[in-house]
Amino acid sequence: MNRFALVAGSLMSALAVALGAFGAHALAAITRPERLDTWETGARYLMYHGLALLAIGLLSAVLQTTFRGPVRLIFSGAVIFSGSLFLLVLSHTPWLGAITPLGGILMISGWIQLAYILSKIPNSRPTL
Numbered sequence: 180m181n182r183f184a185l186v187a188g189s190l191m192s193a194l195a196v197a198l199g200a201f202g203a204h205a206l207a208a209i210t211r212p213e214r215l216d217t218w219e220t221g222a223r224y225l226m227y228h229g230l231a232l233l234a235i236g237l238l239s240a241v242l243q244t245t246f247r248g249p250v251r252l253i254f255s256g257a258v259i260f261s262g263s264l265f266l267l268v269l270s271h272t273p274w275l276g277a278i279t280p281l282g283g284i285l286m287i288s289g290w291i292q293l294a295y296i297l298s299k300i301p302n303s304r305p306t307l
Contacts (some may be wrong), residue, residue, distance in 0.1 A: 184232045185232070188233035190229075199223075202222060221262075225257055251289075252285050252289030253289035256283065260279055261282070263278040
């Protein structure tokens with residue numbers, strides 16, 4: 180089982196809900212609509228990848244493997260991607276937008292590595 184994936188996924192998902200609500204309520208009154216779209220994108224991707232880490236954590240228990248590489252890539256990618264978008268909106272610092280694609284590359288790499296690992300697992304029914 181990958182406890183880190185389960186804990187990180189749970190916390191990322193909770194943070195996504197809290198930051199999404201903050202953006203919808205607190206930021207809506209003080210920032211431009213396109214900035215709110217940027218904030219919402221950060222919250223959405225944080226939620227998607229938090230849920231993905233939960234799924235990977237559960238899958239690791241079923242398949243009895245840890246998926247360390249994909250978990251690290253997806254986690255760090257989501258933090259960099261979403262975090263840079265949140266900071267961009269809060270600080271009005273445009274150069275932070277240059278960091279966002281690095282997070283995206285890490286997330287994509289994590290998904291590809293996960294697919295590769297899963298493709299190498301024999302086709303047998305797991306025992307629960």
